[in-house]
Amino acid sequence: MVVNLLADAEAEVDRIFQALADATRRDIVRRVIGREQNVTDLADRYAMSFAAVQKHVAVLQRSGLVAKRRRGREQLVGPVLDAIDRARTLLDEYEALWRGRIDRMDAILGEAEGSEAGR
Amino acid sequence: MVVNLLADAEAEVDRIFQALADATRRDIVRRVIGREQNVTDLADRYAMSFAAVQKHVAVLQRSGLVAKRRRGREQLVGPVLDAIDRARTLLDEYEALWRGRIDRMDAILGEAEGSEAGR
DNA sequence: CAGATTCACAACCATTTGGTTGCATATTAA
């Protein structure tokens, strides 16, 4: 159903913003965009336990912004360019909305739908 | 100290992304950008209690993205254009960061992963 | 093989989040 598709899309946006709502995680994203890094290297940068950093990486992974790939005994954390680009586009859309350039888009996602009690 | 200034700035970013990490709140932002609305009107749109919507508005208010002004017995919720523009700029910076690093990475991408770029 | 490295994962804990109901207060309308 359309409602579920929308709900899924919204949930995905939720996860992306949620993932970015933590300074450590934003920093991790920056770092792995610079270069793939294993979890230990990442963990060494922050004043918290290895397991805590592991959890942050898991949150980012769930949001789709990063992914891990194995290399021997280590897991290399790297950016998922498609997802990051999706996030970027999403931010673009908010920017457009906020700038008020979306007079036409108002007709599309304006009054009609957003209201539905579907959550 | 510089550290605290940075921490404050990061905390503010936290609050902004956090505020946007909920579909109802994103919807509220869209709506009040379209036109100032009182809390009751907003609450009528969503399948949750008045108090719940009140709390969502409070979160948005703490993030600085919206503000309330009194008109008689009602509180009109409206966008805070300065703060929204600040947030927009912030998102722009992330966009630039991501795009910039990705572009730069594209140049390097052909090479083997063994190559250490000292950082 | 033995030890070190790297990671996964479970259990636990405190705090925050997102929701509820109920009650109090301010303002408008009749």
Added chain:
DNA sequence: TTAATATGCAACCAAATGGTTGTGAATCTG
């Protein structure tokens, strides 16, 4: 003045978050 409207706010609750420690399994390395 009384009733209806619009809001604020406290108390409560379940689930999620963000952290910890501890245990165990893979994978190098000497």
